[in-house]
Amino acid sequence: MSDDMQTAVDAVIKSRKSIRAFKKDPVDPKLVEHILEVASRAPSGSNMQPWNVYVLTGNALKRVVDATCKAFDSGKKYEGEYKYYPDTFFEPYLSRRRQMGWSMYGILGIEKGEHEKARLQQKRNYMFFDAPVGLIFTMNRGLPFGCFIEYGMFMDNIMLSAKSHGLDTCPQGGWSDYHEVLREVLPIKPEELVVDGMALGYADTEATIYKLETEREPVSSFTQFIDK
Ligand SMILES: Cc1cc2nc3c(=O)[nH]c(=O)nc-3n(C[C@H](O)[C@H](O)[C@H](O)COP(=O)(O)O)c2cc1C
Numbered sequence: 184m185s186d187d188m189q190t191a192v193d194a195v196i197k198s199r200k201s202i203r204a205f206k207k208d209p210v211d212p213k214l215v216e217h218i219l220e221v222a223s224r225a226p227s228g229s230n231m232q233p234w235n236v237y238v239l240t241g242n243a244l245k246r247v248v249d250a251t252c253k254a255f256d257s258g259k260k261y262e263g264e265y266k267y268y269p270d271t272f273f274e275p276y277l278s279r280r281r282q283m284g285w286s287m288y289g290i291l292g293i294e295k296g297e298h299e300k301a302r303l304q305q306k307r308n309y310m311f312f313d314a315p316v317g318l319i320f321t322m323n324r325g326l327p328f329g330c331f332i333e334y335g336m337f338m339d340n341i342m343l344s345a346k347s348h349g350l351d352t353c354p355q356g357g358w359s360d361y362h363e364v365l366r367e368v369l370p371i372k373p374e375e376l377v378v379d380g381m382a383l384g385y386a387d388t389e390a391t392i393y394k395l396e397t398e399r400e401p402v403s404s405f406t407q408f409i410d411k
Contacts, residue, residue, distance in 0.1 A: 195347045200397070202351040203287075203307065204390030205314040205382060212240070214348060215316060215383070222340035227333035233326050234337045237369055239317040246368050247317060251309040254364045263359035264324075264376050283397060290395050308357045314384035319358060319365060321375035334378055341381065351386040354379060 215238055227233060239247055254261060272280060293300045311317040318341070322334060342352045358365070358380030365377055386393060 195343050199342055199346045199352075200395075201353040202382070202386045203312045203353055203392045203395070204387040205312055205351070205384035206387050207313065207315060208385050209240070209315045210350060210384055212238075214350075218341055218344045218348065218350075221344040222337050225333060225336040225340050227336075228329065231326070231330065231333070233322045233330040233334055235321045235323075235375065237319040237321070237371070239311075239319065239369075240315060243369075244311070244315070244317050247319075247365065248310050250368045251358075251361050251364050252306060254361060255306050255309050261360045261363065263356075264362055265359070267356050267359065286397070287392070287395055290391060292391075305357075308355055309361070311355075311380070311382040312353060313387075314353075314382035316383040318381040318383060319369065319371075320378040320380065321371060322378050323374055324376040325374065331378070338379065338381065341383075345383060349385070350383060353382040355381060 219236060219238075223232065223234070225234075269276070288294070288301065288304070291300075291304060293304060307313075320334070320338065322330060338354060342354065345352050356379055359377045362371075362377035365371060371377065
C-alpha cells in the first residue's frame with residue numbers, strides 16, 4: 184500500500200462524523216449498492232456475514248418515517264430488543280454521555296429543562312434527519328452476541344465508504360426501540376432482530392448542528408503497551 188493510500192484512509196476515518204441534518208438531494212441507488220458491496224468486505228467469524236439491510240427511499244422512507252413519528256408522538260414507551268445502554272450510567276461513561284448531550288443541545292440553543300425542544304430534536308432521529316436514504320439493519324436473532332462485533336465493522340465500513348464518496352451518515356441506535364412499528368410497515372421477518380438504523384445522504388453544511396464535533400480520549404487513557 185502506498186503512503187498516499189494510507190494517508191487517505193486515515194483522512195476518511197478522521198473526517199467522518201455523525202451528521203444530523205441532510206440536504207434533500209437524492210443519492211444514486213447504484214452508489215448505495217456500491218457502498219454496501221464495499222462494506223460487505225468486513226471480516227466476520229467464519230465468514231458468517233450476519234448483516235441484512237433494508238434500504239429505504241421514496242414512499243417506503245416516508246411510510247417508515249410517518250409511522251415511527253406517529254408512534255414517537257403517542258408518548259408510548261417503546262423498547263429495543265436488546266440492551267444498548269446500561270440501566271444506570273456510571274463513570275467515565277456518564278460524563279462522556281453528558282458532555283455529548285450538552286455539546287449538542289448547547290449548539291442547538293436548547294437549555295436544561297426545555298423538554299419539548301429536546302423531544303422535537305429527538306424526534307428528528309425518526310425522520311432520518313431528513314436524509315434521502317434510511318437504512319435499517321437486522322440480524323437473525325439465532326446468532327449470538329459476538330456477531331454484534333462484525334456487525335459494527337460492517338456498519339463502520341458503510342460510513343467510511345460513504346464518506347469517501349462525499350456522502351455522510353448518522354448511525355442510529357434509536358431505530359431498534361421502534362422495531363414493533365418497523366415490523367408493521369416493512370417485511371421484517373419474526374426471526375430478524377432490528378439492530379440499528381442509519382441516515383445516509385449529503386450533509387447540510389449550513390445547518391447549525393453541522394458544527395457539532397466530538398472529542399476522543401488520548402490513546403494513553405485506554406491503552407497499555409506491555410513488552411515485559
Ligand atoms: C451504534 C451507534 C448508535 C448511535 N445512535 C445514535 C442515535 O440514535 N442518534 C444519534 O443522533 N446519534 C447516534 N449515534 C452517534 C453517536 O452519538 C456518535 O457516534 C458519537 O457521539 C461520536 O460522534 P461522531 O460520530 O460525530 O464522531 C450512534 C452511534 C453509534 C455507533
